[in-house]
Amino acid sequence: MPCETPVAHGGHVTLRLPRLAALAAALSLLLAIPALPAAAHEGRQQKPGTIPAITPTPQTVHARDDRATVSSTVTLVTGDTADAPAVRVTEKALRAAGAHRIARGTKPGRGGLTVYVGSAAPLGALRVEGPAELPAEGYVLAIGVGRIVLAGKDTTGTYYAAQSLRQVLPHRTGPGAKVAGLEVRDWPATPLRGVIEGFYGTPWSHTARLDQLDFYGAHKMNIYVYSPKDDPYLRARWREAYPADQLAQLKELVDRSAADHVDFTYALSPGLSVCYSSDADVKALVDKFQTLWDIGVRTFAVPLDDISYTAWNCQADKDRWGTGGGAAGAAQSYLLNRVNREFIATHPGAEPLQMVPTEYYNVTPSPYKSALAEQLDPDVLVEWTGVGVIAPTMTVAQAKAARTVFGHPILTWDNYPVNDYITNRLLLGPFNGREKGLAAELAGITANPMIQPYASKLALFTVADFAWNDSAYDARASWGAALKEYAGGDPRTAAALRIFADLSYSSDLNKQKAPELAAELAAFWASGDTRRLDRTLAALQAAPAVLRDRLTDRGFADDAGPWLDATEAWGAATRTATRMIGAARGGRGAEAWELRQRLPALVARAKSFTYTGLDGSRIPVLVGDGVLDTFIDDATAEHDRLLGVTGPPKALTSLGTYQTNGPARMVDGDDSTYFWSNGSPAAGDTVTVDLRKEQPIGDITLAMGKPGSTDDYLHQGVLEYSADGTAWQQLAAFSGQATVTASPPAGTRARFVRARATAAQGSWLVVREFGIATAHAAVTGGPPAAIGSTLHAAADGDLSTVYRAARAPEPGESLDVALGREAAVGTVTVLRPAGETAKASVQLRAADGSWRTLGPLAGPYTRIMAGGVRADAVRIAWSSGGSPQIAEVIVG
Incomplete structure (x- = not known):
């Protein structure tokens, strides 16, 4: 990997601690919108036999032929597995469904609806099996005539039944709602499901963390790993006690976690300075854990990621264990075993200790992993990111291999949707690339969220869905449900959110860039329907304002602010490009040229919005990159093609792109x-220059590598050219050269020139410049060009370059464009920047050498009919005005 590769979470993983901290954050937002939103069902009755949507997707759901009615007074009877949070969620859902009064009782009410919370016995009357055979946190939810029963395997199961009921009940202002009969029998696919707040960068606020915990509980996530890199008392100052105010905030988080049935996991990272053999450091660890135990923490972790295990922090460790990976594994096992035995084992109620290994990102056997497998206490959970710091896919076979190579139960630290390594992006697509059956192989699944807590909820919703029931998981369907819930069931808000999230869909897990917008653009190029495309882009432009105005979770707009601004600006730019194409295709050349000249400023504005990092640096944000910008490039090329202009060369590659280095x-x-590139080239990978039309080519220069990455070049390859992009001819072979040059035989014509790797390599690829010399019309005369401009720019086939004169014309001065050969001329078009006022006449040179005047220049766009006169040159004969400017002289 190049030296600029982020160390944030993998090589330095910011994601590693197990649990639900990050996941919970995302899920809490999404939970704000039940699967059956209240607003959408106001005043409506549910028909018997219907099955409402519940998220996460239950293991089994069956409709019944009967139904219950929400009465004005509802009797609520609690049982052994009911606790205050479950009762609170149930009562809130009933009131939202139209109940005016909740009466606590020990037996059914007379005539009205009775809701049983935490008791399985009332299931008998509905002929529904109880939860006795379900795994931990499983539950049964049954709705029938006169009663609703929420029966959990344990208190958490009953709480989850209440969360499902919240989604099933309609929203009404008064009693009388008919609720379709239903039987839900549900349980989690894996024991631990949640979020690890483990990223580098701008920290979450205390308020955001509390919100996240609520989100986790609502989405049946049961673990939050507290491991923010911004907390110095977790890493650099791990031996020190928390100040009273910070400890009080932690206690508030712990208490909220308990209320949300989320296991708060405290992760202490001593690896930067710990002396593994030191009794004092073991005591410091135990003492620190004790302060957290005293405020209610019952789950602890010791991450040892993002540290060196080739350099000891004390001589005593080197003396005791020696050097190398095996020595590091033995030292870490010694420390963790002491903590496990001297703290975890001595505190009844403590959950198994968790750890993050220094080698957390693969399943390759090593002395380090062998030491952990052989020496670490068997009940310690090992966290693992998959094959790769950010694993594009994760399979059952890989999980089994991880369990084998580490010799311990595996808890995944999934580095999605974390974005501390690409802070210019939001990652709003679904959890993807994880094989069905994975959950059963793991002790649990935890996700590392984005720096933006509220925006993380869309992806975390889908993580919760997969972790609860991976066998039924569908990434796109789950993503759609997340959008619907987060929008509060409001169709307009959901549509705007979908448009915005689509622009930030792509990631290492979701390779498609803005898939829905890309499909619309492809349809446009196939149909030419500018009206339909403008409607699509108008909705895109309006989406940010809709979200800012209508989203109930105000944190999202704050999180996504720069990206929302950029989206609105890209909407303006792409709509301008669409109108430009419509005008060009409709023969309205002056209008099209005026619109084309607006585009550079609109694109510059769209690219101007920044995210401010923790260090104060301003990072330009990306939305819809590779789709929005490509559309404008293609639209501009289409405009130029219709004018008869080739346009500048276009670069293509089979490789992915690292960050913004496109x-x-x-x-x-x-x-x-x-x-x-964002990876190493394989044999067959290419970088290509499209000259946009077949033409004579001259010298070729391929300049690769750069300071700091001198090895990032194609180590072995060939230069090839083609007229059609299908049939290729070899021009030169090269090996071990960072700069490659070649001169094709005289008369060689091509549209495409490419460099193709003929062997795989380990280093990535940098291409500074890929230049192909081409012939252009000769431009002579004057006035001379100003500094930074050339006469050639007036007829170089590139409308983005402009000939700018250094002075006003002198009497009799002209600018002459040679056509290369005599030909029939149908039209002459002269394009000038907006506001250009220099006066001139357009002339053609006939075969006998005489000049024929066609007409005057008139404004920025002049198109003059020539009637097929044969000529070999065009002249712009200046008459008056200031320093002239010409973007292009086009002969058709």
């Missing part, structure tokens, strides 16, 4: 910018 940078004429 292919366009290899043809921008700037050697200081570069394309940078």
Whole structure:
């Protein structure tokens, strides 16, 4: 990997602690919107036999032929597995469904609805089996005539039954709602499900953490791992006690976790300075854990990720264990075993100790892993990110291999949707690439969230869905449910949220970039329907305002602020591009040219919005990159094609892109910018320049590598050219050269030139410039060009370059464009920047050398009919005005 590869969470994982901290955060937001939103069902009756949506997806759901009616007074009877949180959720759901009074009782009420919370016996009257055979946290929810029964295997199960009931009941202002009969028999696919707040960067606020915990509980996530890198008392100052005010905040989090049935896990990371063999450091760890135990923490972790195990923090460790990975594994096992035996084992009620290994990102056998497998106490949970710091996929076979190589139960620390390594992006797509059956192989699944807590909820909703019932999980369906819930059931808000989330859909887990918008754009290019596309882009432009105005979770707008601003600006730019195409196709050349000139400023504005990092740096944000910007590029090329202009070369590649270092940078004429791949080229991978039309080509230069990444070049490959992109001819082979040059035979014509790897390599690829010399019309005369401009720019086939004169024309001065050969001329079009006022006439040189005047220049866009006159040159004969400017002289 290149040296600029982030150390945030994998190599440095910010994601590693197990649990639900991050997941919970995302889920709490989504939970704000029940699967059957209240607003959408106001005043409506549920028909018998209907099955409402519940998230996470239950293991089994069956409709009944009967139904219950929400009466004005509802009697609530509690049983052994009911606790205050379950009762609170149930009562709130009943009131939202129209009940005016909740009466506590020990037996059914007379005539009205009775709701049993935490008792299985009343299931008999509905002929429904109880939860006795279910695993921990399982539950049964049954709705029938006169009664609703919430029966959990344990108190958490009953709490989850209440969360499901909350989604099933309609929202009404008064009693009388008919609730369709229902039987839900449900349980989790894996014991631990949640979030690890373990990223680097701007910390979550205390308020956001509390909100996250509520979200986790609502989405049946049961673990939150507290491991924020911004807490110095977790890492750099791990030996020190918390100040009273910070400890009080932690206690509030612990208490809220308990109320939400979320296990608060405290993760202490001593690896930066610990002396493994030191009795004093063991005592410091135990003492620190004791202060957290005293405020209610019952689950503890010791992450040892993002540290070096080749350099000891004390000589005593080196003396005792030696050096190397095996020595590190033995030392870490010694420390963890002492904590496990001297603290966990001596505190009844403590959950199993968790740890994050230094090698957390693969299943490759090693001396380090062997030491952990052989020496670490068997009941310690090992956290693992999958194969890769950010694993694109995770399979059952990989999970089994992890269990084998580490020799311990595995809790995944899934580095999604964490974005501390790409802070210019929001990751709003679904949890994806995880194989069905994975949950059964694991002790649990935890996700590392984004720096943005409220925006994380969309992805965390889908994580919760997968972790609860992976066998029924469908990433796109879950994503749609997350959007619907977060929008509060409001169709307009949901539509706006879907548009916005689609622009930030892509990630290592979701390779498609803005898939829904991309499909709309593809349909446009196939149909040419500018009206339909403008409606789509108008909705995109309006989406940020809709979300800011209508989302009930105000934190989302704060989290996503710069990305919302950028989306609105890209909407304006893409709509302008669409109108430009419509005008060009409709023969309205002046209008199309005016719109084309607006585009650079609109695109610059869209790219101007920034996210401010923890260090104060301003990072340009990305939305819909590779789709929105590509559409504008393609639209501009279409406009130019209709004018008969080739346009600038276009760069293509089969490789992925690292951060913002896209292919366009290899043809921008700037050697200081570069394309940078996000992985190592394999045999057959290519970088290609499309000249947009077949034409004569000259010298070729491929400049690769850069300071700090001198090995990032194609180590072995060939240069090839093609007229059609299908049939290729080899021009040169190269090996071990960071800069490759070649001169094709005289008369060689091509549209495409590419460099193709002929062997796989370990390093990535940087291309600073990929240049192909091409022939252009000769431009002579004057006035001379100003500094930074050229005469050639007036007829170079690139409308983005402009000839700017250094002075006003002198009498008789002209600008002459040679056509190369005599040909019939149908039209002459002269494009000038908006506001250009220099006066001139347009002339053609006939075969006998005489000049024929066609007409005057008139404004920024002049198109003059020539009637097929044969000529070999065009002249712009200046008459008056200031320093002239010409974007392009086009002969058709």
